[in-house]
Structure formats: structure tokens, C-alpha cells
Amino acid sequence: MADEQRPLGEEGTDGVRRRDFIHIAAVSFAGVGAVAAVTPLVYQMAPAADVLALSTTELDVAAIQPGQAIKTTWRKQPVFVRHLTAEEIAEANDVPSADLRDPQTLAERTKPGKEAYLITLGVCTHLGCVPLGAAEGENKGEYGGYFCPCHGSHYDTAGRIRKGPAPTNLVVPPYEFTSDTAVLIG
Amino acid sequence: MSFPWAKEYQPQNGFMQWMDERLPLPRLVYGAIGAGYPVPRNLNYFWNFGVLAGFALMIQIITGIVLAMNYAANTAVAFNSVEYIMRDVNAGWLLRYLHMNGASFFFIVVYIHIFRGLYYGSYKAPREMVWLLGVVIFLLMMATAFMGYVLPWGQMSFWGAQVITGFFSAIPLVGEPLREWLLGGFVPDNAALNRFFSLHYLLPFVIAGVIILHIWALHIPGSNNPTGIDVKSEQDTVPFHPYYTSKDGFGLGVFLIAFCSVVFFAPNMLGHPDNYIPANPLSTPAHIVPEWYFLPFYAILKAFTYNFLWIDAKLWGVIAMFGSIALLFFLPWLDKSPIRSASYRPLYRKFFWFGLLPCIAVLGVVGAMPAEGLWVPLGQVAALYYFAHFLIIIPMISYFEKPEPLPMSITESVLGKAETPAVGATPATA
Ligand code: HEM
Numbered sequence: 001m002a003d004e005q006r007p008l009g010e011e012g013t014d015g016v017r018r019r020d021f022i023h024i025a026a027v028s029f030a031g032v033g034a035v036a037a038v039t040p041l042v043y044q045m046a047p048a049a050d051v052l053a054l055s056t057t058e059l060d061v062a063a064i065q066p067g068q069a070i071k072t073t074w075r076k077q078p079v080f081v082r083h084l085t086a087e088e089i090a091e092a093n094d095v096p097s098a099d100l101r102d103p104q105t106l107a108e109r110t111k112p113g114k115e116a117y118l119i120t121l122g123v124c125t126h127l128g129c130v131p132l133g134a135a136e137g138e139n140k141g142e143y144g145g146y147f148c149p150c151h152g153s154h155y156d157t158a159g160r161i162r163k164g165p166a167p168t169n170l171v172v173p174p175y176e177f178t179s180d181t182a183v184l185i186g
Numbered sequence: 187m188s189f190p191w192a193k194e195y196q197p198q199n200g201f202m203q204w205m206d207e208r209l210p211l212p213r214l215v216y217g218a219i220g221a222g223y224p225v226p227r228n229l230n231y232f233w234n235f236g237v238l239a240g241f242a243l244m245i246q247i248i249t250g251i252v253l254a255m256n257y258a259a260n261t262a263v264a265f266n267s268v269e270y271i272m273r274d275v276n277a278g279w280l281l282r283y284l285h286m287n288g289a290s291f292f293f294i295v296v297y298i299h300i301f302r303g304l305y306y307g308s309y310k311a312p313r314e315m316v317w318l319l320g321v322v323i324f325l326l327m328m329a330t331a332f333m334g335y336v337l338p339w340g341q342m343s344f345w346g347a348q349v350i351t352g353f354f355s356a357i358p359l360v361g362e363p364l365r366e367w368l369l370g371g372f373v374p375d376n377a378a379l380n381r382f383f384s385l386h387y388l389l390p391f392v393i394a395g396v397i398i399l400h401i402w403a404l405h406i407p408g409s410n411n412p413t414g415i416d417v418k419s420e421q422d423t424v425p426f427h428p429y430y431t432s433k434d435g436f437g438l439g440v441f442l443i444a445f446c447s448v449v450f451f452a453p454n455m456l457g458h459p460d461n462y463i464p465a466n467p468l469s470t471p472a473h474i475v476p477e478w479y480f481l482p483f484y485a486i487l488k489a490f491t492y493n494f495l496w497i498d499a500k501l502w503g504v505i506a507m508f509g510s511i512a513l514l515f516f517l518p519w520l521d522k523s524p525i526r527s528a529s530y531r532p533l534y535r536k537f538f539w540f541g542l543l544p545c546i547a548v549l550g551v552v553g554a555m556p557a558e559g560l561w562v563p564l565g566q567v568a569a570l571y572y573f574a575h576f577l578i579i580i581p582m583i584s585y586f587e588k589p590e591p592l593p594m595s596i597t598e599s600v601l602g603k604a605e606t607p608a609v610g611a612t613p614a615t616a
């Protein structure tokens with residue numbers, strides 16, 4: 001083909017210069033290389049294997065009396081396990097969902113047949129402080145659940161946000177009852 | 187450099203001549219901070235604070251490097267290694283107190299430097315780039331100071347890291363994964379502490395680099411001055427050296443007296459006692475507050491307690507907090523008045539002294555207070571004023587204001603006109 005003899009910088013009949021193609025190919029190749037080189041630099045920042053390895057927690061809820069709560073940890077975050085009293089359950093079920101910022105029922109936040117055990121992260125959904133209310137004598141806020149002192153978020157007896165800056169309910173971690181009282185979080 | 191009458195560098199001996207032909211570093215210094223840089227003759231003491239900020243950065247870098255020789259960035263030992271610096275390392279207590287209070291004094295100096303720029307209109311043409319680079323430096327300083335404060339791994343370190351990285355979780359969809367990526371975990375832990383240390387070591391050098399750009403950009407038009415009017419002739423300037431090297435030297439002495447008084451007599455005055463309690467990821471201190479220099483911004487964050495439009499309160503708070511700094515990037519174009527110095531701008535001046543300054547003071551106080559009772563509405567009003575000041579008041583007064591008469595030249599403002607008594611020699615302040 002006559003086209004192949006044409007100098008690099010000159011346009012062919014199709015209006016394309018061979019040099020343009022070489023430029024685009026070279027720059028794209030360098031771009032792909034740069035992205036490939038940056039990937040491990042970015043990826044090394046994500047949680048490492050040892051951090052992910054801590055991702056299950058086992059506990060037994062038998063010893064928690066109604067009205068009591070314990071703190072444990074999952075993935076190094078505090079977890080509240082609360083044995084609700086009958087009144088607390090009734091209180092949680094009485095709230096019309098229109099009153100809720102993040103509408104959810106107690107049943108949706110617990111396991112079937114185990115509604116009395118409310119298991120949530122002890123991490124305020126605002127900016128991550130540990131709310132008060134799990135230990136005896138702590139301020140439980142205006143709705144009798146948990147109170148975050150950092151910027152004043154109030155949670156109810158189902159751990160749902162009722163007042164203050166937090167946007168969502170306390171997070172229910174993935175968990176299951178492996179026996180009547182044994183719980184596996186994660 | 188900037189004016190035709192700037193003195194040219196003359197090598198004093200054969201060696202300097204040889205150097206000048208190969209690496210003209212002395213020539214650069216001479217033109218930047220020596221006799222080769224002509225500066226308006228009427229600068230007041232507010233013009234000392236740039237040099238002081240540079241000095242404060244040097245203090246941080248030097249004390250930081252020696253602290254790093256004794257500090258260990260591991261959650262198991264970080265707290266103890268800081269106590270080890272305090273008790274066992276020779277002069278360790280001094281180095282740490284210098285670094286700790288050095289950060290506070292760095293911010294004091296930089297805040298005065300920023301308000302100087304706001305008052306005398308140094309952000310306006312032709313110095314917009316100087317101002318923009320300054321805001322970049324300010325942001326880098328905030329990041330550096332935040333990460334430094336995490337290093338001792340006390341209660342405030344840990345909960346500060348938790349709350350501040352929590353800002354990112356406010357971003358819709360990508361927020362939570364982004365936060366986990368920044369922390370390298372689900373909570374601040376070893377991975378976070380290590381990377382904060384690495385970045386805390388790095389960023390001050392990035393700041394030093396941006397400072398070079400800041401000064402480079404400044405030296406093109408040359409320094410502003412208290413009258414805000416342009417330099418017109420050689421009479422209006424004096425060489426930086428010896429005139430301002432000596433004035434800055436005096437200012438530095440005063441700064442060091444104040445700095446040393448705090449370091450030696452009240453080293454923990456500006457800190458928070460809870461940071462002497464080792465970090466406990468399961469218990470938040472009853473009242474967490476950031477370091478004093480972040481309080482006004484923290485108050486803006488806390489001012490949003492209700493969801494508004496389709497954005498929730500948490501995201502509003504974070505947007506407003508970052509926005510309060512980001513709007514400084516637009517200031518050169520928000521203020522349309524061609525007059526720079528507030529000395530000749532009656533309205534701007536009143537809003538500066540009776541609007542902006544009290545507003546920031548109130549925000550500072552509210553930032554330190556718990557989010558309850560009257561503090562909440564007070565913080566909301568002050569936050570509202572802050573934004574109104576920059577986004578509404580400043581653009582409006584540039585239309586309505588009738589400026590006071592400007593002096594003919596810098597020299598006239600210093601020496602006065604022959605007939606009339608020194609007009610504007612002592613510009614009124616309020
Ligand atoms: C922009 C300049 C800098 C600022 C604003 C700054 C700020 C801070 C702050 C606020 C702390 C916490 C002090 C405390 O409460 O104990 C800190 C700690 C620390 N900084 Fe810096 N720093 C700067 C530069 C540097 C540099 C260049 C290094 C050198 C590697 C460094 C190394 C350290 C170390 C090792 C600690 C932990 C020891 C301690 O807590 O006293 N810093 N920094």
C-alpha cells in the first residue's frame with residue numbers, strides 16, 4: 001500500500017496521521033501503567049487481613065437479666081447486647097412509624113422469637129462515639145434507650161434514633177443464634 | 187525582582203562570583219529576603235506574622251524530627267512512648283512541650299496573619315494567588331495538626347480520630363467504605379496510627395513546599411501595605427534587608443518571650459487533661475472537644491441539628507464545616523470593592539470589627555460547650571452570620587460603600603502632605 005510509505009506526520013486519504021495514532025497509543029499505554037502502579041498504593045490502605053480476621057465474636061446471653069445490658073466487641077467496635085423488659089418491648093412497639101426518622105420495627109431489628117435481645121453496635125451513627133445507657137446508672141436519654149453525649153443523640157428502647165443529629169438507628173450487626181442462648185456475631 | 191529599582195546582587199568575592207555563575211542560590215536569597223527585595227516603607231507589626239509562621243514551622247519540623255527518634259507508632263506502646271519522652275529521654279519533656287505548644291502558637295500566628303490579610307485586603311488583585319496558596323497551607327496545617335494530635339494515643343487522640351474520620355461517613359453511598367479505607371479498619375487502630383504518623387511526618391515538608399510557592403507568588407506584585415495603595419516610586423519602598431530583617435527580628439524576640447512563657451510556665455494550658463488517659467475504644471469521654479484552634483469549625487459542625495431539604499443534619503454539618511473554609515477560596519471574587527485597606531472602607535471596617543470577629547469568638551466558645559440549652563441556638567446564629575458575612579454582606583457593601591479618600595502615595599501617608607497635617611498617617615481603626 002502506498003499509504004505505508006507516507007511520512008509519519010502527514011495526513012492520509014482518511015484524514016488521520018499515523019503519528020496521532022502513535023501518540024494516543026503511547027499515552028494510553030502510559031496511563032494504564034500509571035493506574036496499575038497506583039492501585040497497590042491505594043489498595044494497601046484498605047483493612048488488612050488481620051483486621052478482617054477479627055470479624056466474628058461469640059457470646060452467651062443466658063446470664064443477662066431483663067433490663068440489663070452488656071458490652072462486647074466485634075471487629076474492635078463496641079457491641080451492646082440488651083435484654084429488654086416487657087415494658088421496654090411494649091414501648092418500642094407502641095411508636096407509630098411516622099414518628100421515626102429511620103422507620104423500623106423492633107421485630108425487624110431482632111431475631112424471630114428472640115425479640116427480647118436487642119443486639120446493636122455501640123457506635124453512634126452520627127460521628128461514632130459510644131452512647132451511654134448500657135451500663136447501670138448511665139443516662140439512657142429521653143426515650144429510655146441510649147444517649148450519645150457527644151452531640152446529644154437520643155435512641156429509644158429499640159436503639160432507634162429519636163432526637164439529635166444522628167441520621168440512622170444504631171446498626172444491627174449480622175448475627176445469629178447458634179443455640180438457645182449462644183450468639184455468633186459476624 | 188519586582189520593581190525596576192530593586193538592587194542587583196553583586197558577588198562580594200571570587201568564590202561567590204564562582205558560585206553565582208554555577209548555582210545562583212545567594213542571588214535568589216538576596217532577591218527574596220535580602221536588600222534586593224524592595225518593600226513598602228509603611229508596614230506595621232501585622233506584617234511580622236508571615237515570617238513568624240515560617241519560624242513556627244521550623245520549630246515544628248526540628249522538634250518533630252527529634253521526637254520521632256523516640257516515639258513508637260504502635261497502639262500498644264504509643265502512649266507509653268510519649269510518657270517515656272516526658273520522663274526518661276534527656277530534655278524530652280522540653281522537646282515535647284515545644285512541639286505541643288508550637289502547634290498552638292503556629293495557629294495563633296497564622297490566624298493573625300489571615301486576619302491581617304482580611305483587614306488590609308491582601309487577598310485582592312493582584313495577590314489572589316498568594317491568598318489561594320495561603321488557604322491551601324491552612325488546610326494542610328489542619329490535617330497535620332489533627333494527625334499529630336492522634337499520635338500520643340490518649341482518649342482525646344482516639345476519639346478525635348473517631349469523630350473526625352466519622353465526617354467522611356456522612357458522604358452518601360461511598361462514605362462508610364471511604365472511612366474504612368482511610369482508617370484501614372473499622373475503628374481507629376494500629377493501621378490508622380501508623381499511617382497518621384507517616385503522613386504527619388510528610389505533610390510539614392509539603393507545607394514548606396507550598397510556602398515557597400506562596401512567597402514566589404507574593405514577590406511578583408510585592409507586599410501589600412496598610413494603606414492598600416500600590417507602590418508608585420522608589421521613595422515608597424525600603425530594602426527588605428536591613429529594614430525588615432531587623433523589624434522581624436524584634437517581632438521574633440517578642441514571639442519567643444510569649445512562646446517560652448507558655449512552654450515553661452503553663453505547658454498544658456492549651457491542651458486537654460483527658461489526653462493523659464490512654465485511649466479506650468469502649469468508653470467515650472463525657473465531653474469531647476477538639477484542640478482550641480478547631481473550635482469555631484467544630485461549632486459550625488454542631489450547628490445543624492435538623493434534616494433540611496433532602497440532606498440529613500449530619501451531612502449538612504460536614505458540608506458547612508468544610509464550606510466555611512472553602513468559601514475563603516472565593517473571597518477574592520466575592521469582594522468587588524477596588525479599595526484594599528479597611529482603613530479607607532468605613533462599612534467593611536465596621537463589619538470586620540463588630541461582625542466577623544465577635545462571630546468567630548462566639549463560635550469558638552460554643553465549640554467548646556456541650557451541645558445543649560442556649561448554646562445550640564447561639565451557635566446557629568453565629569454560624570449563620572459567618573456565612574452571611576462572606577456570601578452576602580461583603581458582596582453587598584462593595585456596592586453601597588463610599589470609601590474614604592485615599593492618600594496620593596505611600597510616602598504621603600507616612601510623611602504627610604506639605605500643607606495639610608498628615609492625612610491618613612494614623613489610619614483610624616474603627
Ligand atoms: C506543621 C507542622 C506540625 C504541626 C502543626 C504538628 C502538630 C503536632 C501535634 C498537635 C502533636 C500532638 C502533641 C501532643 O499532644 O503530644 C504532634 C505530635 C507529634 N509530632 Fe508533630 N507537628 C508538626 C510537624 C511535625 C514534624 C515535621 C514531625 C517530624 C517527624 C513531627 C513529629 C511528631 C511526633 C513524633 C509526635 C508525637 C509525640 C508527641 O505527642 O509529643 N511533627 N504534632
Ligand code: FES
Nearest residue numbers: 124126127148151
Ligand atoms: S457522635 Fe453521637 S451525637 Fe455525635
